[in-house]
Amino acid sequence: MTSPQNRPPVIERFYAHLDEQIAAGLTPEQKAGVENAILASTLASRHQIDIRRSFPFFSKRFYLVFLFGRDLRRQHRQESTLSRILLTFLLLIAVLFVTCCVLLTLYMIKSALGIDVFQNFHVGIWDWWLNQKNH
Incomplete structure (x- = not known):
């Protein structure tokens, strides 16, 4: 005691x-x-x-x-199939979001430096950004 x-x-x-x-x-x-x-x-x-x-x-x-704290249970709980599907879906959405953010950031840096990867082809995000900045 x-x-x-x-x-x-x-x-x-x-x-x-x-x-x-x-x-x-x-x-x-x-x-x-x-x-x-x-x-x-x-x-x-x-x-x-x-x-x-x-x-x-x-x-x-x-x-x-x-x-x-540390998990001291002898048996781990079984996760349901639905929770695994939801976790996979949320993880996929998060990875896609981060990938899009990284690609957009790289594109904006490329455009700010004036680098043309493809001649006479522009997505237009940089021009849109400059127009928003001027208004």
Whole structure:
């Protein structure tokens, strides 16, 4: 059993909700067993960062939880096929967006330097940009 000063917040919350007479009737072995069971089931003591806050917002209370730490579970959760498809789609969109931004930036640099890759062929983005700049 951990000392009351060194107990994790989840254990403190447990004892705050437990009836005082029941808590007083527990033996040290029982308290240690209950605390170990709570810690094993919640993994609360194993997070390097454990931030739990609640705040009022338009006459209701909301909560924010931020946990960070190594994944210590024995079995990893199975991802659904839909989540994999969505993740792939979002990744594809992000890669396409970044690629287009890089190509546009390179084109603008090329145009600003006056480099013609193909004679008498211009996409027109540089001219449009200059017209927008002048207005």
